Amino acid sequence: MRADRLVSLVLLLRRRGRLSATELARELEVSTRTVLRDIEALSAAGVPVYAERGRLGGFALLPGFQTELTGLNHDEALALLVAGSRRGAQAFGLGSALASAMLKVVDALPESHRDVAAGATQRLLIDPETDLLSRRLVPDEVPDTIVAEVRRAVFAGHKLRIHYAAAGQEPRWRTVDPIGLVTVRDQGYLLATRSGSDRTYRLSRVLAAEELAELAERPDRVDLDRAWQERSTRFRTGGDQVTVVVLLHPARREELVGTALALLAEEAEADGRLRLQVAFQDARHAEWALWQLAAHAEALDPPWLRAALHARAAALVARYEPSS
Structure with missing residues (x-):
């Protein structure tokens, strides 16, 4: 993860010029102390980053510095696949990966295209946090560590052990066979089976998760859209409706x-x-x-x-x- 962060730091400096330690920390979602350690590591590795003192100072790269930094890692490639909804990336714990991936994509563009793209992004706002009535749209808050563990089990096809707090019930552990992940209106859900029966778990109610080594009992292929529609229908027609x-x-x-x-x-x-x-x-x-x-x-x-x-x-x- 540190290697990815160092790449992101260099790309930020290449694209935006001089940035303070505070600005870099905010962009990378780390502390200023971590930024300073990363700057030292880059300098030791031969990356020409230098500091400018004073009220308007910060860190910058020597003009003309170029290096091959555009390779995407697994999470960044996955983040781009769900980038049709920025909030979807957040729901699946891929927000920071998406930001890092987009930096690499922009850096890979020809310089003339890069300038056009940078100008265009200033004219587009997607999924703002409030609507026209200033009502704040608050997505589910799920720790990245939990979502990452759930995501790994889904992709690896392994059983998953979750500590789940169902509505009106005490939290308890249960072992499930994960099928897939769905995000709807900023809320993330895990589709799974348990003892052969369909189950749907809201990610914000998962208090802890553990990927198991045992293979999940599930089909090799799944139509998530159809599965979600079927579960939605059962939900609407059952219970205390x-x-x-x-x-x-x-x-x-x-x-x-x-x-x-x-x-x-x-x-x-x-x-x-x-x-x-x-x-x-x-x-x-x-x-x-x-x-x-x-x-x-x-x-x-x-x-x-x-x-x-x-x-x-x-x-x-x-x-x-x-x-x-």
Whole structure:
């Protein structure tokens, strides 16, 4: 890993010129002390890196320095394959590998193309951390060490032992046969089998992972898209799922449909509202979703949902009742 970091450090200096130890540490996701040790190692290896003192100083390479540094390692090549979504690379623990790989790709371009590419990247912003309403989009936080262990077991075809905290349960160890990894809306999932039955594990709930030497029991080839669709269907039609009939202002349709598990039926009413039949994961999910829509939605069925929303509204009215 240090060799990859040294290559990335040289490429950063080649592409961006003089950089301070603090800037290099931020780019490489290490401490400034580590950067200084890496600079010493590069100098000892004959790389012409020098320091400029002063408030605007930093580290730089001698002009015209060239070397062959563009070979991609395994994780960097893998990161490029999932680079269609920067957040996907983050979910699979490949964020730093993607940054390193892109530095090598840019460095391999002819100089004229490199300048054009650098200018173009300033005109593109992909997957910002907030939307137009300034709502922060927070992806699942999963330690890279855990994701790397899971990833190794998936690619090697070995059994995997995970310490998993299922919702509402105490964490416990279980041994699974990993099938593949999926990322959906910044959340990563492990598709696996356990004792021959399909299992889906959310990566953010994996507290520890250990790749085993024993080979996994799984087919040689897998259609991950089909497997995910099948598991999604089973999830939507099982468990404590509830069906709700709601009258909705058309302007809030996409918001409700995007929150629900499934849209089962839809028709327009004479007053312009929409009558929708939608499925939610459970009672709590249904109550939360309808409450977000305030007066733009009216739950018609089931009766317990109307009662729950009425109780919420009454409590809110009582809280803000003007004092006499």
